Amino acid sequence: MNPFTFQNTTRIHFGRGQIAKLSKELSSYHKIMLVYGGGSIFTNGVYRQVKDQLAGKKYVEFGGVEPNPRYETLMKAVDVARSENVDLLLAVGGGSVIDGTKFIAAASLFTSGDPWLILSENAKFSTALPLGVVLTLPATGSEMNGNAVITRESVKQKLAFGSRLLLPVFAILDPETMYSLPFKQISNGIADAFVHVMEQYLTYPVNAPVQDRFAEALLLTIVEEGPKVLAYRTDYDACANLMWAATMALNGLIVAGVPDDWSTHMIGHELTALFGIDHAHSLCIVLPGVMELMRHAKAEKIVQYGIHVWGIDEDSDDAIINEAIFKTEQFFNSIAIDTRLCNYSISADDVEQVCKRLENRVLKWGEHKNIEVEMVRKILTMRL
């Protein structure tokens, strides 16, 4: 096991009816900014539940945060947060809304120039507005971590940042908010959470059985419960199990003490930024390619994964690895996600465009920091 520091201070209220805990959570704040997305919270009843909890409080609203939240939109929210002197941001939605709210939290108090520097130059900040979350879509784990990914449309860039200051103070997870989600959002959430676990698990062994088994626990649960939610949207237990697994998938716990490899996410972000492919779909396209190209470097963990998660019984490691990659792609396909670039009308020329853009950057992706542009080209070419 590698040395590590772990702390996660977010207070989780989990279960049916837990939105009722909101008014108490808000009691010490004076002016709240409610942040949400395209308005699904108006049809699923969450907006009403949240408003009831806000009774008697001062607040402003900022709606319209997009999937892959955009800098351009969020800067408008920053203006509101500043001019209204809000002292708590309340994100009501899924990962995009929460990520966008984290940017608002950091940017509102940022005084060292254009807040885009936080993303483009990794500019430091020492203060941020506190935020709380009412989660409506299990996927990104953003409700219990300090990270966010923001897109700047004008330059077609999708960049990540993070800080302990952006850990939500509290997060309310009511599985019933999932009942009215469209199929595609659920299936994307399943894939996103699955890949999060894979990127903290599928590296090389460091003799860390607690972390490995926790990761496998989450993968098995996502594989079992995800399809149940897709089939019966009001299966409370399946919703609850998927939601909790997705939160645990990216709250810092399973990665504490083990290597990680975010190359699938990094390559996927490029596909999303350039071609508008859904984040989760980009991951499902890229991951089988990363597994194939890295089949030797990752051999021990792919074999372990194949046996423990998919119960593969083959004679050779090579055969187990083949089957493990096949099972992974088949799982994505089974939840109606296409996993080839050609399904998205992406050509070899487009792959070249991705690689050209990356040539100006120092990548060093992967658990060995050795994934450079040429390997990205190989991975994406395999996925045409």
Added chain:
Amino acid sequence: MNPFTFQNTTRIHFGRGQIAKLSKELSSYHKIMLVYGGGSIFTNGVYRQVKDQLAGKKYVEFGGVEPNPRYETLMKAVDVARSENVDLLLAVGGGSVIDGTKFIAAASLFTSGDPWLILSENAKFSTALPLGVVLTLPATGSEMNGNAVITRESVKQKLAFGSRLLLPVFAILDPETMYSLPFKQISNGIADAFVHVMEQYLTYPVNAPVQDRFAEALLLTIVEEGPKVLAYRTDYDACANLMWAATMALNGLIVAGVPDDWSTHMIGHELTALFGIDHAHSLCIVLPGVMELMRHAKAEKIVQYGIHVWGIDEDSDDAIINEAIFKTEQFFNSIAIDTRLCNYSISADDVEQVCKRLENRVLKWGEHKNIEVEMVRKILTMRL
């Protein structure tokens, strides 16, 4: 899955050499009280490492906290903490030292009478001194929770209390501190951590696969890694895996959303208070009896446990349950813990003495709150 609120704010520094993080952790405090036990930290080098980190700080020392820390001793520490105006307690040791330090933390600022009321009457307190931990023995999980168990020798009572205020601010877990631990302390730690997981797992199913698999992950790791530590005390990875499993076993995570049953601990505390049996040994005596008496109420989870943890392959549930109880007791015996009351010279008359004492209390132990004195009598009689 049941609804729950979960928050654990303790900052963990894990790994070889992490005691070097101590001086930074202490930097904002003005006067520290170092609390330790019988002096093993003098021979294993931990005392020296901690003192080096205290260079330039004001501090006082309080040594001599016993296994099953005693109210009588701790009240002397309370006098010191008060008269010296300490603003941080630093527990250096295992579960007994940490538990004792938690009592000092609460009692030092308690102004509503004798601090024993916190234990005897569940008296509320709204403030406590902050505490930090340097852990030297994996076992109780006290380094990452807000609970403690204190013994009052004069009335032979061993009682538990807890508060969010007593969650350590930080805990440093260096597996190398285990290298010089005596066999018996390691084997007791293994048993204690194992039973902690069992009491949050072996109840009835509530469709919570993340929690169940996390619990099984910890049980499997303790069963695998514990004996390695006993055999090769300087096996760093085995020490690290056991240490992390023991911390995760009782930090609130695996119990979030599922029922729990602390009857083994409650009955065990009585054996320790009356007859001085080691805490861990008392658990190993009692647990097989609880499993046997509750074999029908707990049938589903015992079967699941038998299959997932011990790989039992039998035709009937009854046969699996028999084998699961046998394997559990055999595991305790394999780490050199006797599991029958007769091994400790406890007779049927002594069992009667335990039950007589309990007749004055309302027990309601177990996940169904239905374990009363008569059932305790049955359990202990089975364990003669």
